[in-house]
Amino acid sequence: MLHPTRFAGLSRMVTTPDLVFHSPGAVQDAWLQLKEEQRREDGSSARIEGRHAARLEACPSHYPAPQRPNEVDAARVAALPSIRAAVDAHKNRRGMIARMMGRGDGGAA
Structure with missing residues (x-):
């Protein structure tokens, strides 16, 4: 599990709109790290693996974000x-x- 201060830092990074424009790769990486540590109600991990990761990679992305x-x-x-x-x-x-x-x-x- 993520340390509380690390979790708070990653959460702020993911929820700060300006960072999407300045550093979209870092925001996406922070989101993936948070997703790896997420737990479902049944206690299993919500980590993105295998087939789901391949499907996400094939989807169009809005990164890099357009310049404002x-x-x-x-x-x-x-x-x-x-x-x-x-x-x-x-x-x-x-x-x-x-x-x-x-x-x-x-x-x-």
Whole structure:
């Protein structure tokens, strides 16, 4: 059986969402260690063995966890529509000035 302090440490690791993003392998290993020490009501071990382990290995996994967007990425994505509008407005002004100066090609040389 796991020592109480080791059990508490592994439990915190498995239940801390940020660790899934920073160290998914460690979280998965901690879960497996906790699972090995788990006891059923009849006293038998809940350790994952043989056929069950092979089935779990064949299942798709969400590890490694996708990177969460940070504040800079969120601000960049939020600013894209206004940036595109400003670029389009600049192109329109440039074309209008070129037409006023008698160049019908929008200022292209």
